Amino acid sequence: MLKHCVAAVSIAALAFGLAATSAFAADKPVYGVLMKTLSNPFWGAMEKGVDEGARKAGVDIFLQAVESDQAAEPQLDACNTMLQKKPAAMITAAINSTILLPCLKQANEMKIPVVDLDNNLDPAITKKAGVDVAFHIGSDNEAAGAKAADYLVSVLGQDAKGPMLVIEGLSGNITGEKRAHGFAEELKKKAPGLNIVASLPGDWDSLKAANITNDTLQRTPDLVAIFCANDDMALGSVEAARSAGKDKLIVIGVDGNVNAVKSIKAGRLNASVAQLPYLVGMQAVENVKKVLAGEKVPEMTYVPTLVLTKQVIEENKDPLLQYVK
Amino acid sequence: MSCLELNDVRKTFGAIEALRGVTFSVEAGSAVALVGDNGAGKSTLMKTITGVYQPDSGDIRFGGVSIMGKDPGAIREAGIEMIYQDLAIARMRDVASNIFLGRELTRSVFGVRLIDAKRMRSEAEAMIARLGARIPSVAQMTGQLSGGQQQSVAIARALTFNPKLVIMDEPTAALAVREVEHVLDLIRTLKSHGIAVILISHRLTDVFSVCDRIVVLRQGAVIADDATRDTSMNAVVAHIVGATDTPQKGANP
Amino acid sequence: MTSTSAAAPASWRERFAGGAAVRLESLIVLAVLCAAMAALSGAFLSVSNILNILLSTSVFGVLAIGMTFVISSAGIDLSVGSILALSGVAGAMLTSNLDLPWVVGILGCLVMGALTGALNGFLITKGAIPPFIVTLGMLGVARGVALVLSDGVSIYGLPQQMVWLGQGRPLGVPTPVIILLLTALVAHVLLAHTRFGIYAQVIGDNEGAARAMGVKVERMKVLLYTLSGLLSGLAGLLFAARINSGEPTAGLSYELTAITATILGGTNLFGGRGSVVGTLIGALIMGVLQNGLNLLAVRPFYQQIAIGAVLILAVWLDRINSKEGWRR
Numbered sequence: 093m094l095k096h097c098v099a100a101v102s103i104a105a106l107a108f109g110l111a112a113t114s115a116f117a118a119d120k121p122v123y124g125v126l127m128k129t130l131s132n133p134f135w136g137a138m139e140k141g142v143d144e145g146a147r148k149a150g151v152d153i154f155l156q157a158v159e160s161d162q163a164a165e166p167q168l169d170a171c172n173t174m175l176q177k178k179p180a181a182m183i184t185a186a187i188n189s190t191i192l193l194p195c196l197k198q199a200n201e202m203k204i205p206v207v208d209l210d211n212n213l214d215p216a217i218t219k220k221a222g223v224d225v226a227f228h229i230g231s232d233n234e235a236a237g238a239k240a241a242d243y244l245v246s247v248l249g250q251d252a253k254g255p256m257l258v259i260e261g262l263s264g265n266i267t268g269e270k271r272a273h274g275f276a277e278e279l280k281k282k283a284p285g286l287n288i289v290a291s292l293p294g295d296w297d298s299l300k301a302a303n304i305t306n307d308t309l310q311r312t313p314d315l316v317a318i319f320c321a322n323d324d325m326a327l328g329s330v331e332a333a334r335s336a337g338k339d340k341l342i343v344i345g346v347d348g349n350v351n352a353v354k355s356i357k358a359g360r361l362n363a364s365v366a367q368l369p370y371l372v373g374m375q376a377v378e379n380v381k382k383v384l385a386g387e388k389v390p391e392m393t394y395v396p397t398l399v400l401t402k403q404v405i406e407e408n409k410d411p412l413l414q415y416v417k
Numbered sequence: 418m419s420c421l422e423l424n425d426v427r428k429t430f431g432a433i434e435a436l437r438g439v440t441f442s443v444e445a446g447s448a449v450a451l452v453g454d455n456g457a458g459k460s461t462l463m464k465t466i467t468g469v470y471q472p473d474s475g476d477i478r479f480g481g482v483s484i485m486g487k488d489p490g491a492i493r494e495a496g497i498e499m500i501y502q503d504l505a506i507a508r509m510r511d512v513a514s515n516i517f518l519g520r521e522l523t524r525s526v527f528g529v530r531l532i533d534a535k536r537m538r539s540e541a542e543a544m545i546a547r548l549g550a551r552i553p554s555v556a557q558m559t560g561q562l563s564g565g566q567q568q569s570v571a572i573a574r575a576l577t578f579n580p581k582l583v584i585m586d587e588p589t590a591a592l593a594v595r596e597v598e599h600v601l602d603l604i605r606t607l608k609s610h611g612i613a614v615i616l617i618s619h620r621l622t623d624v625f626s627v628c629d630r631i632v633v634l635r636q637g638a639v640i641a642d643d644a645t646r647d648t649s650m651n652a653v654v655a656h657i658v659g660a661t662d663t664p665q666k667g668a669n670p
Numbered sequence: 671m672t673s674t675s676a677a678a679p680a681s682w683r684e685r686f687a688g689g690a691a692v693r694l695e696s697l698i699v700l701a702v703l704c705a706a707m708a709a710l711s712g713a714f715l716s717v718s719n720i721l722n723i724l725l726s727t728s729v730f731g732v733l734a735i736g737m738t739f740v741i742s743s744a745g746i747d748l749s750v751g752s753i754l755a756l757s758g759v760a761g762a763m764l765t766s767n768l769d770l771p772w773v774v775g776i777l778g779c780l781v782m783g784a785l786t787g788a789l790n791g792f793l794i795t796k797g798a799i800p801p802f803i804v805t806l807g808m809l810g811v812a813r814g815v816a817l818v819l820s821d822g823v824s825i826y827g828l829p830q831q832m833v834w835l836g837q838g839r840p841l842g843v844p845t846p847v848i849i850l851l852l853t854a855l856v857a858h859v860l861l862a863h864t865r866f867g868i869y870a871q872v873i874g875d876n877e878g879a880a881r882a883m884g885v886k887v888e889r890m891k892v893l894l895y896t897l898s899g900l901l902s903g904l905a906g907l908l909f910a911a912r913i914n915s916g917e918p919t920a921g922l923s924y925e926l927t928a929i930t931a932t933i934l935g936g937t938n939l940f941g942g943r944g945s946v947v948g949t950l951i952g953a954l955i956m957g958v959l960q961n962g963l964n965l966l967a968v969r970p971f972y973q974q975i976a977i978g979a980v981l982i983l984a985v986w987l988d989r990i991n992s993k994e995g996w997r998r
Contacts, residue, residue, distance in 0.1 A: 131813075131919050133823045160922075263970040290967035298824075298913045299920065303726040307964035310722055311713040324824070328913040335837035335844070335912075351826035351915060358827070469882055490884025505879035507872045509942040518872065519883035521865055531863045574883075 120152045123380060124179035125209075126171055127157040128187055133349040134322075134369050135185075137417040138210070141373025142183070148374075149381040154179055162262075164191040171195035175202065181226075181380045185209040188266070189217050196223045205383055209376055210369075212266075215392075226383050229376045229393040231367040233267050233346075236397050237274025239365045240319055240344045243399050245282045247342060247362075253285035254316035257308045259294040259301050259329060261321040268296070268321040271346050275319050286316070294320065298328030305332040317342040323352040323364050330361045348400050348416050356402055366398045371415040419478075420445040420613040421466070421497075421582055426475035428465055435461040437637040438475065443582065443630075448604055448614040450624040450645075453634035454657055459617050460502075462634065463584055467499045468492040480581065490519060496581035500588055502617075504571040508560025512552060513541035515559050516574045544573045548603075564591050572603065582613040589623055601627050621650050633657055693936035696951045699984045703955060707962035714965060721844060727957035728846035729754075729905050729912070730924055731950065734931035735857045736901030738949045739894050741932050742861065744874035744941025745801040747895065749790060749808035750902040750928055751921035756816040757783040757906030762825035762916025765832065772829035779907035780900060786812055787899015791892035801895075809925070816918040824917040828910060836911025846908045853904065858946040870894055874941020931956055934984050955984065 125142055127135050139155065146153045156174055158166045164187045171184065172195050182199045186192040189212060196206045200223060208218075211230035218225050245252070258275065261268020272291060279286055289312055294301040301320060305328075309315060318333070318341065320326035326345025333341045345352055348366020355361035372395045379389045398404070398412045405413070419442040428436040435458050443449045453459050464470045466477060468489040477484050479495055487495070506515055514521075517537045523530040541555040550569035552562065559570055568588065575583050585604075589597045597620075604614050604627045618624050624631060624645075631648060633641040633656040641648070641656040654660075708715040733750045740747045760782040765775035786808065793804045838845040861867035869890050872880045881887045905924075910916045935952030937944040959980055963973045 131817050131822050136822045260970060263974060290964070291969075292964055292967065293970035293973060297922070298915075298917060299729060299909055302912055303960065304964050306722045306725060307961050308967075310716070310719040310961075311711065311965045324917070324919075327824075327826070327915060331837065331913045335839070349823070351824055354826045467882065488884065488886065489882055490886070493884050499882070501879075501882060503878070505876065505882045507875040507879055507942070509875045509938070510868075510872065514868065518879070519885060521868065523865070529859075529864070531859070532865065532868060 120150060121180040121384075122152045122154050122177065123181045123183060123377065124174040124177065125153050125155045126167065126174060126182065126184040126192075127155065127209075128161040128167070128185050129159060129163075130157045131160065133351070134347050134367070137349070138185075138369035138373040140417055141370035141375075141415075142377055143373075144370070145374035145377025149377055151180070151377070151381070153377075158187075161187060161265075164188055168192060168195055172198075175199060175204070178202070179204060180384060181205045181207060183207040183209050183376055183380060186212040188212070189214040190221075193218070193221045193223055196225075197221065200224050205380065207376060207380055210372060225391075227379060227389050227391055227393065229379065230372055230395065231369075231397055232394045233270035234274035234277075235394070236346050236365045236367060237271040237276075237319075237321075238278035239397055239399055240271075240346065240363070241275045241278035241282060243363050243365075243401070244279070244286070244317055244319070244342065244344060248283065248286070248316065250283050251285060252283050252316070254287070255289040255312045255314065256286050257305070257312075257315055257318045258288055258291040259304055259318065259320040259325050260291055261293075261325075262295045263293045265296075271321045272319075289315075294325040294328075296322060296324060298324045300328070301325035302328040302332035305329045306336060309333070309336055309338060315341060317344070320345045323347040323349045323361075326361055326364065327351055327355055330355065334360060348398065350417070353400060353405060353416065356400055357405060359402060363399055363401045366400050366412075366416050368395055368398065368412060368415045370417045371395050371412075374415075419443060420480065421615075422476075422478045423466075424476045424478075426462070426465060426472045426477060428461060428470060428472050435637050436465065436472070439634070439637070439639055441632050441639055441642050443613045443615060445581070445613050446608050446611040447629040448608055448616055448627050450628035450631045451615055451617045451634060452619070452621070452624060452631060452653065452657060453640075457634040457657075458637040459634055460586065461637075463499060463586060463615070463617065466492075466584065467497060493519065493578075496579070497584065498575035498578070498580040498582070499584040500568075500571045500575050500586065502586040502590070504567050506559050506567055506571060509558060511538075512545070512555040512557055512559055512562070512570050513538040515570050516541045516544060516555075516577055518574065520578060540577075541573070544577050545569070548573055548576070549599075565593070565596050568592070572600075576607075580612060582615070583607060584615040584617070586617045587619065588616070589618065589620055597623065621653060624653075625650060635659060693948060695984070695987050696934060696936055696948055696955065699934070699980075699987065700951055700955050700958065703958050703962070703980070707958060707965070711962065711965040714962065719961070719965075721842075721847060723954070723957045723961045724847040724850065725844045726961060727953045728844075728850040729909050729921075730927045730931065730956075731850050731953040732853055732901050732905040732908065733921075733924055733928040734935075734949045734953050735853055735946055736898035737925075737928040737932045738857070738935070738937050738944045738946055739861060739867075739870055740801075740898045741929070741937050741939065742867075742874050742941060742944030743870045743891065743894050744877070745794070745891070745894065746805060746929075747787075747790065747898045747902075748802070748805040748925045749786070749812055750898060750905070751924035752809045752812035752816070753783050753786045753899055753902035754906040754909060754921035754924060755918055756786060756812045756819075757903035758910035758916040758920055759816045759820045759825065759918050760916070761832070761907055762828055762910055763819060765829050766825050766827055766916075772831040775829060775832050776835070776907060779910070780903045783903015783906060784896050784900040787902065788892060788896040790899065791895035794895065795888040795891050805895075813918070820916065820918040822918060824915045824919070826915040828914055828916070832907070832911050833914050834911070836908055836913070846912065849904070849908065853901070854946055854950050861944060861946050866890075866893070871941075871943055874938070875943070927956065930981055934981065955980070 156170045167187050168191050171192050199206050205226040208225050208228040260272045292304050318329050323345035330343040342362045345364040348364045352364040382389050421443040426439045465472050468487050522533040522536050524533040538555050552566050588600050757779040761775040761779035764770045764778040794801050835845050869885045909920050931953040932949050935948030
């Protein structure tokens with residue numbers, strides 16, 4: 093009997109404790125923000141941008157995320173739950189291009205504007221499904237990959253020759269594929285002498301990227317550069333390269349997260365294409381306010397990217413640097 | 418002095434009273450049969466003696482010393498061995514490991530106590546030979562042996578460490594006639610060496626041929642406790658099935 | 671006697687493996703894989719690549735060694751990947767954020783792992799909750815705590831001495847490889863040649879028998895999960911040191927890799943028999959396969975197919991070869 097009481101009280105305490113972490117005031121308009129996951133600095137920075145945007149716009153944010161960027165079905169549930177709160181707008185970063193469509197359609201029916209955060213919805217698919225998206229905002233992942241290639245060419249020159257390694261994201265993940273594809277296409281155009289000898293799945297896992305780096309160095313000791321589809325993998329890769337004594341190997345990541353900045357400052361990672369998720373989050377909220385006020389906003393907004401290098405960080409002149417969080 | 422004395426031992430599981438005040442004793446060098454229908458509380462009683470269960474109240478004394486609250490390892494150390502009906506065999510370990518289970522021989526290597534498998538095997542071989550059991554090799558996985566051979570292993574384990582009391586739970590239930598005789602001979606040998614035996618059995622002919630006393634358990638209480646020569650097979654059967662309702666000494670209404 | 675014929679293969683197999691209960695099949699799979707990779711890629715068969723494979727194997731190899739003890743006792747530990755992350759974050763926070771000495775960082779990883787494992791053990795024994803449930807819960811709790819502590823951001827930049835544990839190469843051998851092999855050696859002796867290890871396996875074989883024969887089953891279980899937690903902490907330390915950062919998302923789904931290596935190495939999934947040497951071979955099978963796929967630059971989707979297929983084939987080979995069953 094005592095045990096039952098203890099168990100019940102524990103569960104109740106847990107519920108109240110969790111509720112306390114999410115309290116917000118009720119007098120301002122509330123925007124629903126549905127992210128993929130917060131266990132990733134990219135989304136963490138986007139959350140901070142959303143908060144900043146909300147502060148400027150004088151609105152409240154009801155933010156939800158799921159446990160991982162693989163949890164598609166739980167995200168649909170979270171989306172439906174969010175609709176129950178009848179938010180003024182729905183800002184959603186869908187895990188894939190179809191999973192949220194039923195929920196977004198219902199939002200349309202409830203006259204709640206829908207925003208595609210981080211460009212995860214395919215306009216062709218949403219039109220076909222009859223879902224009306226107020227605007228798409230995010231970074232251009234293909235362009236981010238291309239910028240990394242441009243950076244590499246600026247360091248090595250157009251006539252550079254040698255083998256290259258690309259470490260992709262999780263197999264089948266669209267973000268990783270776009271970055272890797274954008275990089276490969278641009279490299280082919282700008283410096284055809286740089287030959288991608290392998291494009292392998294790092295699964296967003298830093299240790300796996302480190303292992304792939306070691307493995308490829310066994311086969312191709314004269315590797316000149318490595319492009320990783322995100323910073324976590326780039327950090328694993330650069331540590332493995334340094335540990336193997338390959339200090340000259342150029343390693344480039346994408347995201348511009350806080351650890352990449354630290355590593356670049358320390359002279360380890362060469363560059364990271366910062367996607368400025370903070371800016372994406374902030375601008376998304378500001379644009380929603382305009383839409384609700386009846387103003388026009390562009391249907392598709394690509395937030396600029398910035399190539400972070402030791403020089404760019406140390407000079408500290410680029411106005412976009414303030415959005416690198 | 419009695420070898421084992423139980424005094425008013427009680428045990429409940431939730432609302433079920435499995436043992437309702439069991440009292441009896443076993444003398445050194447004698448064999449006591451514990452009989453009763455399924456669910457009479459025999460297994461619970463034995464597990465309470467061997468320390469697998471802790472009784473709620475009452476007292477259990479072994480050689481005059483209370484063994485209440487001791488764990489199964491300590492009770493084996495004190496000299497009580499039990500041969501379980503399911504034999505309590507680790508099927509994926511070899512015969513020697515099973516015989517020494519819980520009492521492994523060790524040797525010290527750089528101050529670390531390592532299992533001395535070699536010595537365990539040679540001593541296990543000697544024990545098996547002394548028992549006259551036929552087991553191809555003590556290095557064999559016990560699970561690969563026949564039921565009778567597995568039982569020899571369980572018996573060898575119980576007798577290797579000079580026990581003062583051996584409890585046997587249905588040792589003859591799964592055996593052929595010749596093997597049964599072997600087990601009964603073993604019980605007689607144990608008695609002649611001054612070792613006490615508790616035999617749990619459904620086979621009353623076995624009970625009558627080797628046991629000195631017969632204790633009948635019904636619904637968790639002792640319903641009869643007689644010297645073998647003072648009772649008869651019919652009387653025992655009547656007690657087991659509850660045809661007589663005259664509780665005898667040690668029983669609790 | 672019918673059982674004599676069944677005894678023969680068991681005994682020569684055992685002799686072959688030095689009594690470590692290693693399945694010959696695991697070694698065959700490893701040898702065939704190595705031969706195939708050597709034939710397909712010139713870079714495969716070199717000392718530096720073999721060290722490289724061992725390096726790749728080090729983190730999940732250490733996890734799998736802990737898993738071997740737990741699975742031998744008919745338990746399971748699904749929380750190892752999360753404990754790995756929590757320990758790495760703890761070690762990185764102690765050194766990077768609190769500026770404590772590197773020794774504290776190392777101990778922090780190990781103690782955090784051991785404590786979390788001990789908590790698993792207490793919940794399993796005192797709470798009488800099945801290990802699957804407890805460690806599944808801990809998989810979420812430990813990961814969540816790691817994310818809360820680190821605010822979801824990995825903690826970059828560890829002290830030199832800690833990084834050396836992951837990136838150093840004394841005498842040309844990567845430190846994680848040395849740590850893996852030492853851990854395996856100690857664990858092998860513990861599992862195969864001490865009471866602790868034998869009791870772990872007997873609990874998995876027949877828990878009632880272990881209890882009846884005086885084995886302190888509850889205490890053993892707490893110790894087993896503590897050991898698994900400790901080794902997860904060690905793996906977390908190696909992970910963090912290799913990539914110079916404590917990552918809250920480290921080790922996602924590594925519990926499956928660890929279980930796979932353990933089973934490939936011949937440890938009985940349902941308990942009773944385990945082998946650290948076998949697990950090391952199982953881990954190497956996975957390491958060699960991944961290394962080979964990378965050397966051959968096999969495309970991502972095909973890598974998943976290859977890894978899954980080898981797992982099924984390896985266990986199938988074992989099934990058709992081991993005709994002797996246990997009478998259960």
